Amino acid sequence: MGAVEAxxxxxxxxxxxxxxxxxxxASLALPALVTTPFGMDVCVRVLLFAFIGVAWNLMGGYAKxxxxxxxxxxxxxxxxxxxxxxxFGISPWIGxxxxxxxxxxxxxxxxxxxxxxxxxxxxxATIATAQVLMLxxxxxxxFAWGAEGTTIxxxxxxxxxxxxxxxxxxxxxxxxxxxxxxxxxxxxERSWMGYYLVAVGEDEDAAQAIGVNAPRIKRDIYLISAFLxxxxxxxxxxxxxxxxxxxxFSFNVSVEAALVSIVGGIGTLWGPVLGTAxxxxxxxxxxxxxxxxxxxxxxxxYALILMAVIxxxxxxxxxxxxxxxxxxxxG
Amino acid sequence: xxKIVNFAQGEFVMIGxxxxxxxxxxxxIDPLLSLLVSMPVMFLAGVLLQHVLIRRVLGxxxxxxxxxxxxxxxxxxxxxxxxxxxxYRTVQTPxxxxxxxxxxxxxxxxxxxxxxxxxxxxxxxxxxLHRTDIGKAMRAAAQNRDVAMLMGIDTNRVFAVAVGLAxxxxxxxxxxxxxxxxxxxxxxxxxxxxAFVAVVLGTLGNVxxxxxxxxxxxxxxxxxxxxxxxxxxxxVVFGLLLATLALRPSGLFGGWAR
Numbered sequence: 001m002g003a004v005e006a007x008x009x010x011x012x013x014x015x016x017x018x019x020x021x022x023x024x025x026a027s028l029a030l031p032a033l034v035t036t037p038f039g040m041d042v043c044v045r046v047l048l049f050a051f052i053g054v055a056w057n058l059m060g061g062y063a064k065x066x067x068x069x070x071x072x073x074x075x076x077x078x079x080x081x082x083x084x085x086x087x088f089g090i091s092p093w094i095g096x097x098x099x100x101x102x103x104x105x106x107x108x109x110x111x112x113x114x115x116x117x118x119x120x121x122x123x124x125a126t127i128a129t130a131q132v133l134m135l136x137x138x139x140x141x142x143f144a145w146g147a148e149g150t151t152i153x154x155x156x157x158x159x160x161x162x163x164x165x166x167x168x169x170x171x172x173x174x175x176x177x178x179x180x181x182x183x184x185x186x187x188x189e190r191s192w193m194g195y196y197l198v199a200v201g202e203d204e205d206a207a208q209a210i211g212v213n214a215p216r217i218k219r220d221i222y223l224i225s226a227f228l229x230x231x232x233x234x235x236x237x238x239x240x241x242x243x244x245x246x247x248x249f250s251f252n253v254s255v256e257a258a259l260v261s262i263v264g265g266i267g268t269l270w271g272p273v274l275g276t277a278x279x280x281x282x283x284x285x286x287x288x289x290x291x292x293x294x295x296x297x298x299x300x301x302y303a304l305i306l307m308a309v310i311x312x313x314x315x316x317x318x319x320x321x322x323x324x325x326x327x328x329x330x331g
Numbered sequence: 332x333x334k335i336v337n338f339a340q341g342e343f344v345m346i347g348x349x350x351x352x353x354x355x356x357x358x359x360i361d362p363l364l365s366l367l368v369s370m371p372v373m374f375l376a377g378v379l380l381q382h383v384l385i386r387r388v389l390g391x392x393x394x395x396x397x398x399x400x401x402x403x404x405x406x407x408x409x410x411x412x413x414x415x416x417x418x419y420r421t422v423q424t425p426x427x428x429x430x431x432x433x434x435x436x437x438x439x440x441x442x443x444x445x446x447x448x449x450x451x452x453x454x455x456x457x458x459x460l461h462r463t464d465i466g467k468a469m470r471a472a473a474q475n476r477d478v479a480m481l482m483g484i485d486t487n488r489v490f491a492v493a494v495g496l497a498x499x500x501x502x503x504x505x506x507x508x509x510x511x512x513x514x515x516x517x518x519x520x521x522x523x524x525x526a527f528v529a530v531v532l533g534t535l536g537n538v539x540x541x542x543x544x545x546x547x548x549x550x551x552x553x554x555x556x557x558x559x560x561x562x563x564x565x566x567v568v569f570g571l572l573l574a575t576l577a578l579r580p581s582g583l584f585g586g587w588a589r
Contacts (some may be wrong), residue, residue: 066397113573116580119393120336121535123401124527125576131524132569139563251520255405262398295417296409296516303406310398311387 027175031168040167042284044239046276047174048232049256053264053272054181055228056257059221061266062194064201066119069126070229070257072110072133073103075248077230078237079137079144082152085161092162096234103230104223111222115215118204127254134249149244152237162238170239177235178273181228185269188224197221201267229257252299259302263309265318274317279305338397339404340526341519343498345411347373347505348514355422355509362422362509363444373502377495385494386487390476404519411516419513427510445507452503453542456496469493521565528572534582544583547571 034040052074059065080102081095090098114125138147157165164170188194196217199207208214237243256279264275283298290297313319350369354360360368384403388395429440460466472479472489480486504522505514512518529548533540548568555567575582 064394066394068401113576116576117531120338120397121527121531123397124336124338124524125531125572128524128527128569128572132566132573135566135569139560139566296412298409299405300409300413303402303409306402307384307399307406310395310402311384314395 046280050273050276051178052257053260057261059225062197066123067126069130071253072130073226073229074233077233078248081234099230100227103226107226137245152241265316268318338400341523342407343501345519347502351506351509366506369502370499374495374499377498378491381491381494441510534584540584
């Protein structure tokens with residue numbers, strides 16, 4: 001719905017150019033201002049999860065195909081690049097793209113199966129596919145280290161192997177990923193594909209009846225969404241230097257991808273970014289304040305925020321923002 | 332019954348298990364007896380849930396319902412994690428390790444009792460749905476809320492009873508599981524995925540189908556453990572789901588075309 005509104009007023013599209021320029025300068029300058037490693041870590045996580053949210057939002061927000069199994073692609077991306085790196089010494093920069101391609105290929109059969117179900121049943125089927133992948137990687141230890149996982153050898157400052165001594169380069173990579181995700185969304189939103197996606201999301205049968213090839217459009221957006229999510233997976237394991245099935249295929253990744261989008265406002269370009277900008281620093285703050293002894297606090301708070309959003313503000317933070325703008329213009 | 336897919340259903344099984352666990356360890360009440368506590372408590376919780384949360388998102392489409400019950404599921408899991416930690420907890424009963432064998436097949440007493448009581452509860456539910464006024468009202472409201480309302484059915488009350496019943500049964504399942512299954516905060520996820528596979532395999536909305544599919548899954552899981560390995564049970568069950576979706580998406584009891 002937000003997407004349609006944005007398109008309806010051409011004046012609103014010119015002004016944000018200034019805002020986006022300011023935002024870009026601010027985010028490029030941020031590493032110079034944030035001096036603590038903790039602060040940088042929070043910034044990297046905000047950008048990364050905003051990117052995953054943006055990837056999820058293409059499918060969950062615009063086409064309203066609620067995937068709760070995006071960890072499948074996150075994990076496939078992470079494992080592909082790690083296996084290429086450790087077994088064959090191939091740079092994660094190549095692994096990044098290879099992981100994305102593996103995820104795209106995997107999304108074809110997974111989509112073929114899961115798209116046979118709709119609504120809540122589709123969502124649960126996607127959970128099942130991510131679980132199956134996690135179980136497979138846990139079981140076949142000869143192939144990918146099994147349950148123990150593996151650490152990624154630290155090579156010092158090696159930009160060609162996506163390894164850096166400071167946190168700032170990671171920040172810029174995450175920023176570039178997010179920019180890629182936003183640009184992809186922006187272009188899709190403005191193309192015929194964006195309109196088709198919104199049509200399928202509003203009423204699949206009606207869209208099909210007026211000639212939208214719904215199965216094809218769903219397959220295509222799933223391909224794009226899977227590719228982007230896999231990039232995040234590669235980046236994440238390179239960032240934390242560790243991989244195991246429980247990290248790579250973590251249900252929390254799937255949850256967070258959906259969560260930040262819903263809280264921020266689904267089907268909007270900036271929704272996932274806004275949602276992550278609120279949730280991720282909040283959880284980092286909670287964790288540093290309460291320590292690791294209170295393991296469930298983060299998701300408890302997330303769940304409460306999510307429930308509040310659904311009950312009182314289903315359009316998310318973007319809805320609040322557009323309301324505020326409307327009031328400001330009028331007053 | 333009210334056509335709400337409740338993502339938090341597994342978490343209510345988890346709560347039922349914790350109720351039985353604490354009654355057993357603190358007060359020494361047998362988990363099976365604690366059924367008499369867990370069922371009414373969960374019924375009331377269900378009525379409350381309907382009035383406070385679900386009522387607000389009825390008739391708004393799939394998305395708010397999915398998100399709301401999903402948020403509830405995440406909330407309950409993590410509150411349980413905060414309160415009870417991630418430790419696996421078990422209850423020892425005289426019949427936990429007891430078993431007898433008929434014709435070379437070992438039957439666990441605890442599981443047999445759970446099976447018999449679960450079947451009895453399923454029969455009771457079927458009778459309730461088909462023979463009582465409130466059951467008929469429930470089926471009517473599930474078929475078409477507006478028409479049921481026009482026929483003079485208080486749909487809010489009917490939905491409250493339906494959600495209450497769903498939670499009471501989840502609580503009962505928890506109590507029945509406790510003698511032979513450990514409880515931990517995310518235990519519900521296992522059950523909700525299993526239940527989902529049973530429902531899809533046995534055709535959506537077909538109660539008997541789900542029952543038959545559930546039995547088939549149990550057999551498939553045991554065969555998987557026997558022939559492939561101890562940790563392959565879930566893989567076999569999910570494999571069954573994927574095969575169903577690939578070959579017969581409308582389930583075992585659905586027609587060929589949808």
